[in-house]
Amino acid sequence: MAQPEEQAGALGGPWKRAVLQRTHLALALLDPDQAMLPLVLEGDHAPPALHPAVRTHCPYCAFQCGMEISGSPGQGSVRGDPGFAVNRGQLCVKGWSAAATLGHGERLLTPLARGARGVLEPVSWDQALALVASRIRDIQERRGRDAIGVFGSGALTNEKAYLLGKLARVALGTANIDYNGRFCMSSAAAASLRAFGLDRGLPFPLEDIPGAQVVLLAGGNVAETMPPIMRYLDAQRAAGGTLIAVDPRRTPTADAAQLHLRLAPGTDAALANGLLHVIVREGLVDHPYVEARTAGFEQVKALVASYWPGRVEGITGVPEAQIVRAARLLGRARTAMVLTGRGPEQQSQGVNNALAYVNIALALGMVGKPGGGYGCLTGQGNGQGGREHGQKADQLPGYRRIDDPAARRHVAAVWGVAPEALPGPGRSAYELLASLGDPGGAHALLVFGSNVVVSAPDAARIEERLRRLELLVVSDFFLSETAALADVVLPSAQWAEEEGTMTNLEGRVVRRRRASPPPPGVRTDLEILCGLAAALGHRERFSYAGPREVFEELRRASAGGSADYSGITYPRIDAEGGVFWPCPAEDHPGTPRLFTERFATPDGRARFHPVRHLPPAEEPDREYPLYLTTGRLLAHYQSGTQTRRVPALARLAPHAVAQMGPTTAVRHGLSDGDEVTLSTRRGAARFIVQVTRAIREDTVFVPFHWGGERAANRLTNPALDPASRMPEFKVCAVRIERRAGPAQSMPGPRPEEER
Numbered sequence: 001m002a003q004p005e006e007q008a009g010a011l012g013g014p015w016k017r018a019v020l021q022r023t024h025l026a027l028a029l030l031d032p033d034q035a036m037l038p039l040v041l042e043g044d045h046a047p048p049a050l051h052p053a054v055r056t057h058c059p060y061c062a063f064q065c066g067m068e069i070s071g072s073p074g075q076g077s078v079r080g081d082p083g084f085a086v087n088r089g090q091l092c093v094k095g096w097s098a099a100a101t102l103g104h105g106e107r108l109l110t111p112l113a114r115g116a117r118g119v120l121e122p123v124s125w126d127q128a129l130a131l132v133a134s135r136i137r138d139i140q141e142r143r144g145r146d147a148i149g150v151f152g153s154g155a156l157t158n159e160k161a162y163l164l165g166k167l168a169r170v171a172l173g174t175a176n177i178d179y180n181g182r183f184c185m186s187s188a189a190a191a192s193l194r195a196f197g198l199d200r201g202l203p204f205p206l207e208d209i210p211g212a213q214v215v216l217l218a219g220g221n222v223a224e225t226m227p228p229i230m231r232y233l234d235a236q237r238a239a240g241g242t243l244i245a246v247d248p249r250r251t252p253t254a255d256a257a258q259l260h261l262r263l264a265p266g267t268d269a270a271l272a273n274g275l276l277h278v279i280v281r282e283g284l285v286d287h288p289y290v291e292a293r294t295a296g297f298e299q300v301k302a303l304v305a306s307y308w309p310g311r312v313e314g315i316t317g318v319p320e321a322q323i324v325r326a327a328r329l330l331g332r333a334r335t336a337m338v339l340t341g342r343g344p345e346q347q348s349q350g351v352n353n354a355l356a357y358v359n360i361a362l363a364l365g366m367v368g369k370p371g372g373g374y375g376c377l378t379g380q381g382n383g384q385g386g387r388e389h390g391q392k393a394d395q396l397p398g399y400r401r402i403d404d405p406a407a408r409r410h411v412a413a414v415w416g417v418a419p420e421a422l423p424g425p426g427r428s429a430y431e432l433l434a435s436l437g438d439p440g441g442a443h444a445l446l447v448f449g450s451n452v453v454v455s456a457p458d459a460a461r462i463e464e465r466l467r468r469l470e471l472l473v474v475s476d477f478f479l480s481e482t483a484a485l486a487d488v489v490l491p492s493a494q495w496a497e498e499e500g501t502m503t504n505l506e507g508r509v510v511r512r513r514r515a516s517p518p519p520p521g522v523r524t525d526l527e528i529l530c531g532l533a534a535a536l537g538h539r540e541r542f543s544y545a546g547p548r549e550v551f552e553e554l555r556r557a558s559a560g561g562s563a564d565y566s567g568i569t570y571p572r573i574d575a576e577g578g579v580f581w582p583c584p585a586e587d588h589p590g591t592p593r594l595f596t597e598r599f600a601t602p603d604g605r606a607r608f609h610p611v612r613h614l615p616p617a618e619e620p621d622r623e624y625p626l627y628l629t630t631g632r633l634l635a636h637y638q639s640g641t642q643t644r645r646v647p648a649l650a651r652l653a654p655h656a657v658a659q660m661g662p663t664t665a666v667r668h669g670l671s672d673g674d675e676v677t678l679s680t681r682r683g684a685a686r687f688i689v690q691v692t693r694a695i696r697e698d699t700v701f702v703p704f705h706w707g708g709e710r711a712a713n714r715l716t717n718p719a720l721d722p723a724s725r726m727p728e729f730k731v732c733a734v735r736i737e738r739r740a741g742p743a744q745s746m747p748g749p750r751p752e753e754e755r
């Protein structure tokens with residue numbers, strides 16, 4: 001249990017005050033009328049519902065807050081849905097302002113094609129689809145079927161992700177399909193598959209969190225990225241529980257924790273091994289559980305013997321006393337939960353980092369018990385469902401492996417094709433992008449719902465690759481940085497203009513419902529995919545009455561797979577407020593909590609994995625003397641294509657900032673508002689300095705929501721995890737250079753002023 005001094009100041013939402021203060025002060029500087037804009041809207045503060053209201057879900061993160069939307073596009077009203085159990089009416093600033101994108105003046109309203117003058121010009125849908133189909137046929141005749149690449153998104157509904165995979169494998173016959181979810185939680189997914197035989201981000205419902213006496217949250221700043229989840233953590237601490245945060249920065253989430261382990265970037269496995277070392281040394285392992293339900297503990301025990309706290313302090317920078325204290329809190333708790341975010345996962349050792357944290361949860365005997373276990377906090381809106389239904393290079397629907405003969409037979413039968421006609425595994429996301437234009441690489445790329453020139457690592461190189469293509473087709477609702485490079489742009493409908501399903505971070509399948517039709521001239525992605533398939537001569541296999549019919553086919557394709565949706569129907573989702581997969585029959589209740597009796601491995605046992613600490617692919621040196629780490633801000637989502645266009649959010653976070661410590665700033669002659677160039681071995685980008693004591697002096701933090709000269713991903717290292725193929729977004733070596741010119745006025749307080 002938490003010690004009294006650990007409780008002090010922990011309750012009452014200091015995380016909320018920290019973020020609210022930043023929010024209010026920032027807005028007060030920019031727009032006094034909006035100075036009282038709250039971080040989380042709920043209850044009496046929420047705008048009243050207009051009638052008729054449509055119940056749907058937020059377009060952004062994996063929390064998938066329920067919301068009610070009413071009114072017309074552009075003047076629509078959004079409020080949290082008090083009847084949806086996950087958020088109970090709460091929304092963060094991104095959610096409540098989401099309707100601003102619907103009637104936005106920059107919406108794409110007609111297909112565009114690059115004409116003879118080299119500029120994008122309006123064309124009809126028939127012209128656009130015929131042009132794309134004829135160019136694809138020509139390229140495939142000359143270069144083979146795999147010369148077409150397809151790039152999807154963790155923002156797509158399950159129906160769209162499923163149909164995109166089918167388009168690639170059936171209509172295009174290409175192996176080269178992958179998606180931006182590879183950049184999100186693929187390392188934790190691979191770790192869960194290895195340890196438990198099944199990957200579902202949270203293998204338990206969010207309701208379990210308050211029941212955890214101790215939560216260790218590694219590398220997830222949820223107070224800013226998905227604020228409504230804090231009500232679960234607030235309840236956990238209100239019940240006497242302890243939150244331990246692991247992060248190089250003192251984020252608002254770390255502010256909420258009773259113990260903050262401020263590790264150096266790239267040292268998660270060493271820290272996790274050190275925690276397990278103490279747990280073993282002090283006799284806190286649950287041996288009956290380990291013997292009954294797991295395999296491989298002895299090898300891990302032998303390995304962590306060499307990770308004594310003093311040594312781990314030398315690697316991680318976390319004081320020995322804090323390591324011991326955290327391990328004792330975890331080991332003595334009746335219920336303990338280990339959660340990871342992108343911090344440990346987006347590294348070239350991401351899978352091993354996640355496995356090292358999994359080892360702790362297994363050694364404590366927590367996985368499969370209420371109030372305990374290991375979970376990954378998925379980031380993208382449909383990051384979970386998006387990795388289950390076939391838009392991943394190595395997968396078929398139902399989380400089946402594409403190299404499994406039985407899986408191929410099952411899915412081929414649903415699609416009405418021969419199993420041998422299905423391509424094999426293709427390139428992972430970064431490898432697909434980095435090989436564009438190469439002999440043997442893709443020479444055309446179809447992009448749905450992704451802005452890769454902002455979100456991919458080593459972004460300038462990816463932009464150069466995109467420019468080499470014979471054909472780039474982008475489906476989006478705004479002219480994103482990637483769409484601006486395209487040969488053909490297809491205007492697509494937005495979240496509140498379409499029907500479908502999403503799967504939240506718990507594995508709960510929810511309904512996205514249409515509140516208004518898309519603007520004239522705009523089509524849904526499902527209509528675009530079917531139209532494209534028809535233009536390619538596959539109309540009969542891509543004819544659906546609507547999203548529900550696509551979902552019915554997805555149910556059949558997923559039946560018997562790990563992610564079995566066959567018992568989930570639209571009416572059930574409506575009636576039950578969402579259904580947890582696996583759900584193999586319509587009379588099956590769904591599965592909120594996994595692994596209660598056995599794991600999804602052949603012998604039913606979970607696997608420990610011995611993990612050695614290995615340094616990141618690139619460490620600071622004389623030329624590039626600091627660590628660079630990247631992440632998200634409260635006001636923006638992913639590449640910022642949507643949130644940078646929402647006025648309230650743009651006012652809240654108008655600049656790409658570079659956070660650095662006071663000593664680092666002084667050493668470089670910098671102060672708040674100065675403009676700097678950050679350089680790495682990949683390239684350079686410009687940022688506005690924000691000096692803060694909330695970050696280690698050896699580390700600079702930048703958000704990745706901007707493109708062009710402000711793109712953090714021009715700096716990041718594309719070194720890949722050998723198993724998940726996750727790039728190393730979270731750590732590389734960087735150099736700071738002051739830029740000449742007047743200082744900018746900085747909105748908002750420095751983070752340390754918030755405390």
Ligand code: SF4
Binds near residue numbers: 087
């Ligand atoms: Fe909820 Fe996430 Fe949307 Fe915020 S961005 S309202 S936390 S779903």
